[in-house]
Amino acid sequence: MSTELGVGRPTKRRPGAAVGGLPVADPRPLLDGDAVLGVRCTACRYPVAQDGVPWCPACYGPVEPARFATTGAAWSSTVVAIPVGERRPPFGLAYLDLDDGPRVLVHLAEPAVLPIGTRLRITGTDLGDLVAATIDDEVTP
Amino acid sequence: MNQPMLWGVGTSDYGLQPERRVESLAWTAVAEAVRDAGITPGQIDAIVVGSVFGPPGVATRVQRGLGLPGVPMWTVENACASGTSAYHEAVEAVRLGRFGCVLVLGVDQMSTLFSGAIVPEATDPEGAASLPLPGLYALQAQRYVQEFGVTPEQLAAVAVKNKRNGLDNPRAQLRKKAPTVEEVLASRMIADPLTFLQCCPTSDGAGALIVGPERGNPDDLRIEASAMVSGALWDHRTDDVWGYASVVRAAEQAYAQAGRTPGEIDVLEVHDAFTIGEILTLEALGLAPRGKGAELAPSGHTARDGAQPVNPSGGLLSRGHPLGGTGTAQIAEIAWQLRGRAEARQVARHRVGLVETMGGGAAGMDGNACVVTILSVL
Numbered sequence: 140m141s142t143e144l145g146v147g148r149p150t151k152r153r154p155g156a157a158v159g160g161l162p163v164a165d166p167r168p169l170l171d172g173d174a175v176l177g178v179r180c181t182a183c184r185y186p187v188a189q190d191g192v193p194w195c196p197a198c199y200g201p202v203e204p205a206r207f208a209t210t211g212a213a214w215s216s217t218v219v220a221i222p223v224g225e226r227r228p229p230f231g232l233a234y235l236d237l238d239d240g241p242r243v244l245v246h247l248a249e250p251a252v253l254p255i256g257t258r259l260r261i262t263g264t265d266l267g268d269l270v271a272a273t274i275d276d277e278v279t280p
Numbered sequence: 281m282n283q284p285m286l287w288g289v290g291t292s293d294y295g296l297q298p299e300r301r302v303e304s305l306a307w308t309a310v311a312e313a314v315r316d317a318g319i320t321p322g323q324i325d326a327i328v329v330g331s332v333f334g335p336p337g338v339a340t341r342v343q344r345g346l347g348l349p350g351v352p353m354w355t356v357e358n359a360c361a362s363g364t365s366a367y368h369e370a371v372e373a374v375r376l377g378r379f380g381c382v383l384v385l386g387v388d389q390m391s392t393l394f395s396g397a398i399v400p401e402a403t404d405p406e407g408a409a410s411l412p413l414p415g416l417y418a419l420q421a422q423r424y425v426q427e428f429g430v431t432p433e434q435l436a437a438v439a440v441k442n443k444r445n446g447l448d449n450p451r452a453q454l455r456k457k458a459p460t461v462e463e464v465l466a467s468r469m470i471a472d473p474l475t476f477l478q479c480c481p482t483s484d485g486a487g488a489l490i491v492g493p494e495r496g497n498p499d500d501l502r503i504e505a506s507a508m509v510s511g512a513l514w515d516h517r518t519d520d521v522w523g524y525a526s527v528v529r530a531a532e533q534a535y536a537q538a539g540r541t542p543g544e545i546d547v548l549e550v551h552d553a554f555t556i557g558e559i560l561t562l563e564a565l566g567l568a569p570r571g572k573g574a575e576l577a578p579s580g581h582t583a584r585d586g587a588q589p590v591n592p593s594g595g596l597l598s599r600g601h602p603l604g605g606t607g608t609a610q611i612a613e614i615a616w617q618l619r620g621r622a623e624a625r626q627v628a629r630h631r632v633g634l635v636e637t638m639g640g641g642a643a644g645m646d647g648n649a650c651v652v653t654i655l656s657v658l
Contacts, residue, residue: 224410
């Protein structure tokens with residue numbers, strides 16, 4: 140460990156096991172075969188890619204377990220050019236609006252800034268992160 | 281109900297100061313604020329501290345050096361809006377008559393925590409997926425850029441303006457040189473489209489404020505409004521980019537409370553952690569319609585000699601961003617501006633000022649918290 144002030148010292152923030160901290164319960168959405176797991180409101184159908192929420196955060200209705208499509212449209216995307224945790228640059232990130240499902244953060248199989256609405260499919264996970272690839276050139280409005 | 285007033289302000293220098301103790305940054309700010317308010321420390325009857333990374337107990341360690349009697353004291357953590365959230369609680373307490381004179385302190389020392397960008401929080405779904413804060417703002421920026429046809433030059437113009445303003449701020453972290461638009465765009469990429477010079481530096485610093493009721497002092501500033509809101513669900517069924525709605529909520533409350541419209545604001549300090557942040561904030565504050573905020577810096581509207589100067593201090597892009605220490609520094613700058621004592625940074629019209637701070641980073645929420653306050657000269 141460096142003795143230089145501010146370098147290599149433990150931090151108050153929980154950095155997680157990926158960067159040398161203690162492990163924490165994994166908060167990321169889970170992929171189960173051909174579906175992203177979460178809950179859906181039985182009243183307004185609002186989708187959430189998390190479990191354990193006590194009620195629908197949009198209308199307070201009851202929620203039930205749900206399986207969401209792995210396909211959707213890119214809401215936005217970026218290429219990160221700095222190292223973050225175990226990730227080395229460049230790596231691509233996108234907010235993906237799953238078809239009839241929630242918005243989830245995905246890593247892009249090929250780092251790129253995509254046009255809004257680019258069709259993506261979640262193809263698997265890498266280091267526990269959802270990974271998505273473009274399906275074709277189709278763009279939804 | 282009392283009319284809350286800003287009695288005094290003070291700050292430390294802002295910059296990388298790992299050799300200083302956190303308390304000493306705070307003491308510099310508090311001492312200046314107490315003298316500025318013309319009070320004795322013994323008049324302080326409550327303390328509210330805003331800090332994100334503390335460390336835990338920082339408020340008490342600061343208090344030790346001030347020698348105050350045991351007064352009510354608490355610490356607020358609302359991400360980047362921690363300092364202004366602490367201020368908001370002081371304002372409300374004074375308004376309701378709970379306390380007569382409240383010390384507000386915002387403080388953080390980032391240089392002893394992180395050697396670069398803030399390490400994302402591993403308990404957050406998106407933090408755990410390695411989304412850094414510049415990445416979150418980059419996703420916001422890409423959506424906005426593609427939706428409204430904004431150019432990289434328009435984004436860069438915000439950095440050029442604020443870094444030029446910061447040259448005249450002796451307490452700012454970055455004040456060596458003002459870059460050109462080309463230099464901003466040519467600086468190394470952090471997260472597309474945000475280049476290095478479009479990201480605020482993490483910093484160490486503290487700002488302190490003294491808030492009390494009306495006391496007949498012409499130097500005091502009237503706090504016309506203070507609104508604080510938490511984040512709410514960032515509903516993907518809306519058209520809002522991340523963060524926008526939380527600023528709108530706070531702004532609508534603040535304008536209603538003050539009975540003012542956006543056009544009546546003379547000078548603003550807003551949360552420009554990244555260039556896109558200033559643009560979207562100014563739209564949320566009603567200075568430009570949706571999609572037109574990117575024109576405000578290139579047109580000169582928000583320049584120091586423009587119609588509505590924004591971030592005459594240089595903003596976070598120059599001052600640096602010690603999370604809890606940011607909001608109180610923004611309010612200090614507006615106080616100096618409204619009193620006509622901002623020296624080389626002084627803007628021409630300075631009767632009504634606005635401060636906005638938005639903190640965020642929790643996945644799925646449209647912010648962690650946002651504070652908007654409006655102040656005026658008597």
